[in-house]
Amino acid sequence: MVRSSDILLILVAILFPPAAAAFITGCSCDLLINICLTTLGYLPGHLHAFWLIYKKMQAEERYGSGGFIYVGNGHYEPLYQPAPGQPQAPYYGATHHG
Template sequence: MISAILLVLITIFLPPVGVYLVSGCGADILINICLTLLGYIPGHIHAFYIEYVYYKRQEERQQGFVDNRQAPGVYSDNVQSGGRQQGYGTVN
């Protein structure tokens, strides 16, 4: 809970940093940097959408619900899985 509040505060001031903390280095951060350069509001909308998907998927996994559909506009596997590490030895 505290990490989510801290993430929101960081995202308010620097949207690309908030996206980086959730999704890592990839297409999502590049898209957010471009949107932030085009205007401060589009960068915020994208950043909060990425964070919403991340925490929603994380909560669904904790409740035992697995949604294998891809969230539109999200390119990070970390966000799509709710922070669950994907790779060898994991069972979907």
């Protein structure tokens, strides 16, 4: 499900990808990666920002809105983990890496 905040993030990513990465990850190494990719070429920065948005949307689907924390910083999977003390939403996906 696409939320209005996700649409806003997509619009920000189209205009300036590092800003979208900063909104999602804060001051992290993913932000530095996005800045470097954007300076190397605008398209790589866009692709990275859209990938971060996609992973955030997956985390919202899996853990519920606000039920997760960002733990990226160089990790490929998962970028998000359940927040401590938050009940985990049921996961109905076909491939669960529990």
